[in-house]
Amino acid sequence: MAETPEPSIYEKAFAKSDVTDAILVVEEKKLHVNKALLSCHSDYFKTLFNSDFKEKSMEEIPIEDVKLEDFATVLSLVNPIRIEPTNERIAELLKVADRFLLPSAKRQLELFLMTSTHYSHEKIEWADMYNLDELLKHTLNKFPNKNAFFFLPSSFSQLKEKTKATIFDRFLVVQRKEDPRANHRSDRGKRPGFG
Template identity: 60%
Template sequence: MHFPFKEMPGTPELSIYEKTFAKSDETDAILVVNGKKLHVNKALLSYHSEYFKALFNSEFKEKSMEEIEIKDVKFEDFATVLSLIQKNSIKLSVYRSNQLLELADRFMLPAATSCVKFLLYETSDLDLQEKIRLADKYRLEDLLDSLIASFSSHYEFDGYKSMELTDETKRKNLLSYHSDYFDVLFNSGFKEKSMDEIEIKDVDFEDFAIVLSLVHKNPIRLTEDRNLNNLLKLTDQFMLPAAKHYLELFISTIDDQLTAKFDEFKVA
């Protein structure tokens, strides 16, 4: 009797992610994601990440476990991020930048963050607004400054102002856009660039606040009893041409109203 030969199933080929983290003489720990194993080196991960340094070297129960489960991550993204600190890194996809930056932030891997940041610098596959959103979300300050400086028109900047960015970033870069004074202050090598609070000396608080508000979408209401001449001086001092133009228009309406009232008086 003839029996047809049935081929035995072979071992499935490992993915690039599993190959990158295959067991070797240099690995001494196993991270498990969705049932898949990543063989890693504790010392390397501990050097690059405060998260893994604590995990492997503190009194957490994971310190003595042969396999450590990593939850709430996508296997491919997690493997890619970890590979960025190794000599055999996995090729990055710019379209996964958000997920990769999120994991690099969560697992405290600044070297991995730098790799993704460099990709965002170089790529033309993502539009400018998406790059800015990512740079703001993950506090990539030097990338954010570079991207804001690349706006070529007021139209582009108006689009930027409508983006969902942190209020701090919007205010800082709005001033940089409208004022060469603040552009230098926030983006040069001055110590103020990294300061949370910057003291502005020799100005009246209310007048200064009014002048700054004139480049915002909700400016403080101008009144005739303000020292308009002082406000104009501040627009020159802090190099705010848009605010100065706003003030000049307001002053011209006051002059027109006074002229009209004078004409009415003459007729009467």
């Protein structure tokens, strides 16, 4: 007689309980969730559970094109039992949080990234891609001097205009700290009472 395999940490975090009322199936594994909780945190799930889609009446709702570990980790960030994100999976976790419209989970991932050991250029690219404004500011505030800005990769030309403006603003702040004369020069030509 074959033994039943031990449930993974992902299945344990989403075990059936007296507060779960829906089952999401990812990679043939069942995750028991609370519809109201997920609907509160995600417009995706609010629509899925409350609109006139076929999934609304299904006992088990399949979730396609996502890895169990990524999906469960992201969902856990808005659930009572939390699975800690890892540096190795952060890019995938951000995609999942974005795809399933989970701003609370995305914020948790942003806070995680602020203390992670990822390179600054990676953090800036993720901040740009997923609109993580606090991560962008936090990362730029770590640049020790204006020379650090010159090591940004050439792919930065692909960033959104808003991100480029934030980088440039921070560069000017750092430059003014390094060269106080820049402040004096920028005051030249101003008429009294203006600016």
